[in-house]
């Protein structure tokens with residue numbers, strides 16, 4: 001194989017790779033989807049409500065309900081679920 005032949009094969013391969021259609025779907029996780037079922041609904045609101053007032057170490061602490069990551073479940077977390085209520089993945 002000559003250098004030119006190799007060069008042409010590499011270019012042909014590159015063109016083939018570039019021309020392959022790519023269908024990519026991105027799923028953006030919902031911050032307020034506490035139970036991970038791709039919809040922000042009453043179950044997520046209930047999960048935040050159940051953990052309301054808790055901090056790490058408390059029996060009802062749920063890290064997934066801590067929307068803003070400040071280690072306390074409070075009105076801000078509840079409001080975040082309310083803001084995204086009805087959203088889907």
Ligand SMILES: [Ca+2]
Pocket residue numbers: 032033034035036037038039040041043044
């Ligand atoms: Ca959910």
Ligand SMILES: [Ca+2]
Pocket residue numbers: 065066067068069070071072073074076077
């Ligand atoms: Ca919080």
